[in-house]
Amino acid sequence: MSSPPSGRNSTGKVYLLGAGPGAADLITVRGARILAQAEVVLHDALVTEEVLQLCPQAVRISVGKRSGQRSTAQATINQRLVECAREYRLVVRLKGGDPMLFGRADEELRALEAAGIEVEVIPGITTALAAAASTKQPLTKRGVARSVAFFTSSVAPGHPEQSTLPDCDTLVQYMGGKEAVATARKLLSQGRSPRLPVIVVENCSRPDERILRLRLDELEQGLSHCHGPVLVMIGEAFAARTYAEHAATLAMQEEK
Template identity: 55%
Template sequence: MTAKVYLIGAGPGAADLITVRGARLLARAAVVLHDALVEPDMLELAPDARLIPVGKRCGKHSSAQHFINKQLVDAAKAQADGQIVVRLKGGDPMLFGRADEEMRALEAAGIDYDVVPGVTASLASAASLKRSLTLRGVARSVVLATRSRAADSDDIQRRADADSLVYYMGRDQAPEIALELIEAGRDPETPAVVVEACSTPRERSVTVSLQALADGALSDWFDKAQPCALLIGEAFRPRSTLAGQSAASDLDAALEHGPDVHAA
């Protein structure tokens, strides 16, 4: 008999953006293995838990994934039946969080687990910017991506064709990302927004053109100690500009299909 494990999404940073379910489970946890980017006040939601830092940080000493898997299994086996072990992961566990490797390890050890979703950085950044990732007449498709390795030409083209594109962990490769998209046909004047430390007191953002990003305009702006998301697309233009585009789209649709009529 072992403890049950919960892979919980911590959300983008702020402690009050974790789900109610996630907070309730943290309050009951005996052990919490947490990412490096989890905010300290988030860990205060687990007052009785033994806290084990296992996160990865670019360019810093990090726990190898196979060692995290072993720690998670060992923690579950060391607890009595009915207790809870939490693997607290930044954002949502199922997006760029290597959750599958941890779930495989738990399954191989015969340990019961559940996943509790969290607010991912792309959604939190859009909310903070007050810009929708999708917008009628402007953006109908969204791609969430990371550039941990060089992408092939087909992959780059697919990303360039997306209306809204969000890169996770793209700070160090931002100029290369922008140049690849321009070479694949993306308009150099497309807005590119960087949001750092979303939802925390340290949050800040800046908007430049894709060309400026490719030229290294933000090289001295980035804070390498903070997580960031890179959002690219027409949906991130000033709202006054977007309103004109959306209105034009509505007019075109009305001329083609007639006005929408809804029964009371």
């Protein structure tokens, strides 16, 4: 077995890095700094070109995984990460949003740790928080919504799909475009009101962002007109604010 080149370890370091929801100026300062130093970047399909421009010096490898489209198998991504760490000093695995939420981080961490490769996670702004900011609709609301559940209909091979949805005040479904009809029907069957407020955010934080305000019974009609990445937010917290509501809140505060 040959010795590693002088002055460096036998393997590099891998960063699982959150790119945020899409806009390049929503990546963290640490994330942008590491990207600017990366020798190779393995990136998801949802990472925007604007974000990738932050690492012009790096070799860029697309390992995109998008629902319903041809994509790179997770085992192949794991293998490429290990191979890159043995060739480069600083490797970035760039994921949309936050790497620890619906980012298959567990599989990649296991593969890297098993190979004895140093790895660090750099968080990013997850799309739900960016969508709440874009719509100016908090995910929680005093007296109305004190619990939030993030969920996705995507399941691992061999695992059954959930027949019920989380029992929380606010529900946020990632990659919810194609599952909109099924999600609405499940919630209606669980007794949720047909008039329950729904906000759909397509292409969150990007120049072509689109915001749709619906009711649960309207969501049941589907989102076939949405073609970009879709986040679906459901709950009473998303009801439109009114002046009367604001005045009542002020009155309660004055009484206290």
